[in-house]
Amino acid sequence: MSPRRSGAKRPRDTLARWIALTTLGAMLTLLALNALFSQLAGAWARPPLMETGLIEKIAAITRIIDSATPEQRPAIARAASDQEFSTQWLQQHAEARVPVVDDPEYSDGAVRLRQQLGRPDARVEGYEPSDWPADQPGGRYTALIELSDRSWVMFTLPARNWGLDEWERNLITLALMILSTLVVALIATRHLAAPLERFAEGARRFGVDHQAPPIPVIGPNEIRQAILAFNAMQAQLKHFLQDRTQMLAAISHDLRAPLTRMRLRGEFIEDAEQQARLFRDVDEMQTMVNSALEFFRDDARLEHATAFDLAELLHTIVDDFKDAGIEVSFEGAHRLVYLGRPIGLKRALTNLIDNTIKYASEPAVRLETGAGRVEIRILDRGPGIAPEFHEQVFAPFFRLEGSRNKHTGGVGLGLSAARATVLEHGGTLVLRNRSGGGLEARISLPLD
Template sequence: MTDIPDLRPPSGGHLALAGWIVLIVLGSTGIALFAASKITKPLELLENATSNVGPDGLLAHIPETGAGEIRATAKALNDLSVRLKFAMESRMRLVAAAGHDLRTPMTRMRLRAEFVEDEEERTKWLADLEELDVIADSAIELVREEIGGETLSPVELGHLIHEVAEELHEVGLKVEMPPAVSLTVAAKPLALKRALRNLVTNAATHGGGATMEIRQQGNNAILVILDQGPGIPEELIHQVFEPFFRVDMARRRTLPGAGLGLAIAREIIERFDGTITIANRQPNGLAQTVMLPLVESTHGVFSLT
């Protein structure tokens, strides 16, 4: 009689099997997570770099440390930032040079225009040259602000807008000053003042007068500039920040400016992490809304955020 071997698992064997399975699963999970982190780390680096793009459109410097693929990704992003900075500076130098070089031929043309016998024709020539002069001045001024050495500092928005209102009132524009409100933002004072002056001038010139409102909304300062003008057709309102945009080209001869005021204002405000929107009012007029982050204050000491 042959004995049949007992092939059943030993007592408690199922617990050992379960333990091995758990150990294998945990080990496989750990290896998979480690491999996934190695794969996604450069992607996270890209995401962080793009989310930290500064108001000037440049990437912040990324430390070239860590694993080989991390160093390679960081180096590629840093090289891209250097090339972007060089390209932007070249563009600004080109704009400044073009604006400056226009001055000499415009001066010659102005001298020749003075000798045009027909008074009406002479007036047209001088008006065109004046418009070119304004465009050149705007381009050069924008470049100066882009590359200027002025640093961010706390700016009392209510006080600044009162200065703008007083200056425009002195030159005959109808501007209604807002109630005094103490809200401090982080900006370059001269640049922000120019942006606000452009917006208020736009309302006072095209809208028959400007009325302003200042208030706090959460952690932001809100400035609303209202006018009673004809507004902008809805199909064109998305173009208002484009350089040289005019709703009615026929008004170009009767109203001052080169069509760069709103474009420059948005450029400046967005550089300070702010936003600007323009919308039609009912029954008529425009509302220009500027939002700028407030400066944090602790016991009277300001810190820029």
């Protein structure tokens, strides 16, 4: 069924409608600006000889002078002069002292003048200020009309800055067209860009903060539909993460009961060596369960993003290790404002630095910025990690053989948690061996 038959209403605020309205608005604005220009500037936008009513006035004066006697003509010419133009009767063409041009014919108004004069064969000449030589001052607009007795009448209009050539008038029209298009386009793009910018900002915020609120549903219909789809996806992801976290936390919690029963039953084992082995396995499993519960119930994941001083956070972490008697060097800016979750980042950075202290020596932290990103490099001098394990170590519960001893105390969740925190901030965490020995953990975070 068609929308008309089914009673469904098509959305009115759409991108297609805005594009059509933008085009129509640009055209109407151009016409309005052009009309305004013509209204305000009037005949000043054209050469004075083209002014409305001026040709008719010149033709009337010419007819009066032509019908008068030669003795009366100078007085009539003086009387016809006013502020707009001056009139002069000349017995000879040479008295006009006009410049020599290739074609003095007044092509723009000659036909109209001849019609007004009723003399199709009348000679009409027109001159513009540009016809006068550059070294000869006094350039002006001049019209010469031959009378029936071969004498002439000269009309002189002063030159003015607004007398424009045709190409100049066309240039103004083109400028008005561009201006009107830009004005309408800026208004339309502002209306369209604002919801798109909020959409992009909401998407970036969700990448950093999983608890971010939904994006406001505003803008044209297509953009609103995209925002609604994104908000639905965001809600589904949050629901999925919560369900997964609760499920895994419940499993880890339920494992405590059988571990406790195993320890109780182990008390009845008479073989001391077998009992010690069982207790070690139970303790290791208990440690893994506790670590998993801490990982899944990480309160830092519920932390909202906020602006904080990342450099100051690194200084605080380094100072905490110094208070514990461990020297960690630091290089970088003393102040760097960053939008993120400070508790989660502090835990991830502390974990990475703690690994350098456990498995290597000479721990160091470097803070660098550039190209819209901030990089945190955690360095050490030690055996490093074989390249084939650089990605594998980030898998949950994965531990290298060298770390499987009772003194390290790790269960293989530290790097997983650190990378998860960095990924939640839209960044990356990679490992690489250093030349001369040692390992580098490089965190790259985007700067909004």
